Amino acid sequence: xxxxxxxxxxxxxxxxxxxxxxxxxxxxxxxxxxxxxxxxxxxxxxxxxxxxxxxxxxxxxxxxxxxxxxxxxxxxxxxxxxxxxxxxxxxxxxxxxxxxxxxxxxxxxxxxxxxxxxxxxxxxxxxxxxxxxxxxxxxxxxxxxxxxxxxxxxxxxxxxxxxxxxxxxxxxxxxxxxxxxxxxxxxxxxxxxxxxxxxxxxxxxxxxxxxxxxxxxxxxxxxxxxxxxxxxxxxxxxxxxxxxxxxxxxxxxxxxxxxxxxxxxxxxxxxxxxxxxxxxxxxxxxxxxxxxxxxxxxxxxxxxxxxxxxxxxxxxxxxxxxxxxxxxxxxxxxxxxxxxxxxxxxxxxxxxxxxxxxxxxxxxxxxxxxxxxxxxxxxxxxxxxxxxxxxxxxxxxxxxxxxxxxxxxxxxxxxxxxxxxxxxxxxxxxxxxxxxxxxxxxxxxxxxxxxxxxxxxxxxxxxxxxxxxxxxxxxx
Amino acid sequence: xxxxxxxxxxxxxxxxxxxxxxxxxxxxxxxxxxxxxxxxxxxxxxxxxxxxxxxxxxxxxxxxxxxxxxxxxxxxxxxxxxxxxxxxxxxxxxxxxxxxxxxxxxxxxxxxxxxxxxxxxxxxxxxxxxxxxxxxxxxxxxxxxxxxxxxxxxxxxxxxxxxxxxxxxxxxxxxxxxxxxxxxxxxxxxxxxxxxxxxxxxxxxxxxxxxxxxxxxxx
Numbered sequence: 001x002x003x004x005x006x007x008x009x010x011x012x013x014x015x016x017x018x019x020x021x022x023x024x025x026x027x028x029x030x031x032x033x034x035x036x037x038x039x040x041x042x043x044x045x046x047x048x049x050x051x052x053x054x055x056x057x058x059x060x061x062x063x064x065x066x067x068x069x070x071x072x073x074x075x076x077x078x079x080x081x082x083x084x085x086x087x088x089x090x091x092x093x094x095x096x097x098x099x100x101x102x103x104x105x106x107x108x109x110x111x112x113x114x115x116x117x118x119x120x121x122x123x124x125x126x127x128x129x130x131x132x133x134x135x136x137x138x139x140x141x142x143x144x145x146x147x148x149x150x151x152x153x154x155x156x157x158x159x160x161x162x163x164x165x166x167x168x169x170x171x172x173x174x175x176x177x178x179x180x181x182x183x184x185x186x187x188x189x190x191x192x193x194x195x196x197x198x199x200x201x202x203x204x205x206x207x208x209x210x211x212x213x214x215x216x217x218x219x220x221x222x223x224x225x226x227x228x229x230x231x232x233x234x235x236x237x238x239x240x241x242x243x244x245x246x247x248x249x250x251x252x253x254x255x256x257x258x259x260x261x262x263x264x265x266x267x268x269x270x271x272x273x274x275x276x277x278x279x280x281x282x283x284x285x286x287x288x289x290x291x292x293x294x295x296x297x298x299x300x301x302x303x304x305x306x307x308x309x310x311x312x313x314x315x316x317x318x319x320x321x322x323x324x325x326x327x328x329x330x331x332x333x334x335x336x337x338x339x340x341x342x343x344x345x346x347x348x349x350x351x352x353x354x355x356x357x358x359x360x361x362x363x364x365x366x367x368x369x370x371x372x373x374x375x376x377x378x379x380x381x382x383x384x385x386x387x388x389x390x391x392x393x394x395x396x397x398x399x400x401x402x403x404x405x406x407x408x409x410x411x412x413x414x415x416x417x418x419x420x421x422x423x424x425x426x427x428x429x430x431x432x433x434x435x436x437x438x439x440x441x442x443x444x445x446x447x448x449x450x451x452x453x454x455x456x457x458x459x460x461x462x463x464x465x466x467x468x469x470x471x472x473x474x475x476x
Numbered sequence: 477x478x479x480x481x482x483x484x485x486x487x488x489x490x491x492x493x494x495x496x497x498x499x500x501x502x503x504x505x506x507x508x509x510x511x512x513x514x515x516x517x518x519x520x521x522x523x524x525x526x527x528x529x530x531x532x533x534x535x536x537x538x539x540x541x542x543x544x545x546x547x548x549x550x551x552x553x554x555x556x557x558x559x560x561x562x563x564x565x566x567x568x569x570x571x572x573x574x575x576x577x578x579x580x581x582x583x584x585x586x587x588x589x590x591x592x593x594x595x596x597x598x599x600x601x602x603x604x605x606x607x608x609x610x611x612x613x614x615x616x617x618x619x620x621x622x623x624x625x626x627x628x629x630x631x632x633x634x635x636x637x638x639x640x641x642x643x644x645x646x647x648x649x650x651x652x653x654x655x656x657x658x659x660x661x662x663x664x665x666x667x668x669x670x671x672x673x674x675x676x677x678x679x680x681x682x683x684x685x686x687x688x689x690x691x692x693x694x695x
Contacts, residue, residue, distance in 0.1 A: 041608075041639050042639075045641065049644050051645045054564060054643070056564045056565030056569070057564065059568055060565055060568075118560075118564070120562055120565065121562070121600070122600045122602055123600055173478040173479065174478050174480060174483070178480075179478065179487070182488065183483050183488040186484060186488035187488055190489075190492050191492075194496065203600075204594055204595065204600070204601070205590065205598050205599065205601050206593050206594075206601065207508070208601050209593075209603050210504070212601070212603075213499075214495065216605075251477060251478075258486075258487035258491050259494075262495030262499075263495045263499060266499055266503075268605060269603055269605075271576060271577055272588070272603060273588050273590040274503055274590075275506050277502075278498070278499055278502065281499065343577075344575075344577040345578065348606055352605065419578060419580075419607075421579075422579050422583060422686055425609075425610050426635060429638070430637055433637075
């Protein structure tokens with residue numbers, strides 16, 4: 001393998017850096033979308049008469065840029081760093097990886113403009129405009145932008161790029177991270193094709209809803225989750241400098257997750273016209289996932305026993321483990337909320353919004369941020385401009401997330417019970433207003449935290465050092 | 477279990493296949509005998525609100541729907557109305573199915589069944605997953621065209637606590653100081669109101685719900 005690594009480095013660090021920058025940039029835009037949309041709930045939307053910034057469209061920007069801008073770029077940055085190190089081989093493509101990177105940013109940009117121009121698809125988390133929609137109304141003609149097809153082609157090439165080092169790796173038994181990555185790429189490709197094309201072209205009504213439910217869930221469960229856990233199995237033992245506690249639990253966690261997670265999708269449409277056996281199956285599988293998740297979380301917490309000081313001294317580890325506590329919380333919550341009894345009250349309410357924020361941001365977003373905190377000094381070759389700002393970033397984000405979660409959970413319960421009690425609809429709005437205000441405030445905390453982090457990254461990349469931290473002479 | 481081929485083929489492909497078989501293919505087979513209604517069929521039976529929109533806005537209607545009050549114009553308005561409903565993400569704050577729980581059949585109307593969604597205007601379906609505003613699948617006739625015309629212009633004018641956005645781009649001209657009640661819809665305005673009024677219009681009779689009880693002063 002030395003001949004290949006001699007000609008080019010194992011990891012293209014510039015690419016990892018570019019992915020992190022892109023991830024952060026889309027993340028900040030997405031956060032502003034969420035912030036503005038939350039103002040609509042307070043009757044204080046700043047652009048009420050601007051068609052291109054209509055709150056409904058801005059909401060789509062918030063969710064789609066989180067998924068395809070922030071999470072995809074952030075996770076791929078971690079994979080680009082980890083996979084060559086785990087396999088001892090570089091990615092298949094060299095310059096072409098950069099082309100894929102830019103094509104992906106173009107896809108996200110087309111999604112951004114397409115959604116604002118009113119060209120969304122009616123597929124939750126897959127609103128990415130699809131071209132060639134016969135008879136579709138185009139506010140601005142965007143049939144030249146078949147984003148969905150570009151995504152499929154692009155993702156296949158990305159998969160080939162990242163599979164090659166795994167397949168060519170000499171060792172027969174893969175490390176845990178690589179199980180997750182290997183399954184994750186094929187799952188994502190299958191999920192995207194299933195969710196974006198079948199309900200759009202072949203499956204009307206309730207049969208399409210079953211597939212849409214699978215898609216909503218699989219995008220989280222079969223793309224973000226395996227990539228995220230794969231990165232945790234890589235970075236946590238590396239930073240703690242000790243192996244994962246139990247290999248057996250790792251095996252159980254992966255295989256049980258692989259079996260039960262794909263079966264969950266229909267739980268997004270419980271009590272709907274989808275046949276009940278599918279709904280019962282989804283409920284049972286979802287509760288099974290909670291058991292699986294417990295094995296994984298136990299494994300990671302058993303690993304850190306004896307190394308608790310890392311939670312205090314090492315910021316990436318603190319991000320990772322805070323997110324794992326949130327992960328266990330959301331999964332436990334999921335096992336409860338998925339039951340048909342609890343669904344009666346909480347479905348359609350802000351409870352679900354709280355749940356999805358905790359899982360998408362409180363877990364996977366936190367992991368990506370932890371990876372960024374870990375990698376950025378290595379990629380830039382500079383010490384952090386001001387480590388204290390990173391602590392502000394952590395606490396503003398973690399506390400903001402915690403408040404937002406509980407705020408929305410309580411709001412959801414109030415909404416659900418008022419609806420069941422047949423209170424006038426206006427009553428549920430009046431009751432929700434204070435919670436929506438707290439949501440905006442906690443969201444603002446998160447946003448301020450991210451801007452602080454972006455500033456710190458920028459100054460670090462420039463090689464600057466905060467005056468507070470240059471008083472002691474640097475060791476050579 | 478730790479080899480690439482095992483993980484790729486069993487966890488990646490086979491387990492995914494099992495999930496699609498159980499959770500997508502089986503429901504599909506279960507429901508595939510429900511007859512599918514293309515748009516031409518849906519538009520055969522016009523709602524009275526569509527003809528009323530033509531009377532309310534004769535100039536605009538003639539300009540955008542030159543075929544007059546016919547199934548052709550009706551189909552055009554429904555299609556466009558649905559596309560706007562999707563483009564503006566209406567379905568992210570308004571669901572489109574009534575569940576058999578939580579007193580929803582009293583609030584909204586009869587519980588939804590699968591056959592109601594086997595048509596071109598629920599393709600892809602618009603079930604939705606969140607209710608900031610009420611469910612809309614039984615919306616037909618709950619509010620008058622007048623109500624919708626004023627409501628889309630600025631929802632808090634009608635319901636002061638409403639958090640629904642305004643949609644001034646559904647109108648040809650803004651109401652002036654001299655004529656504050658003069659709203660003129662454009663093509664999109666006529667379409668979205670037609671689509672919203674269509675939702676639930678297939679029921680045999682207008683259901684007794686919380687809304688008409690409230691209207692009768694029984695709140």
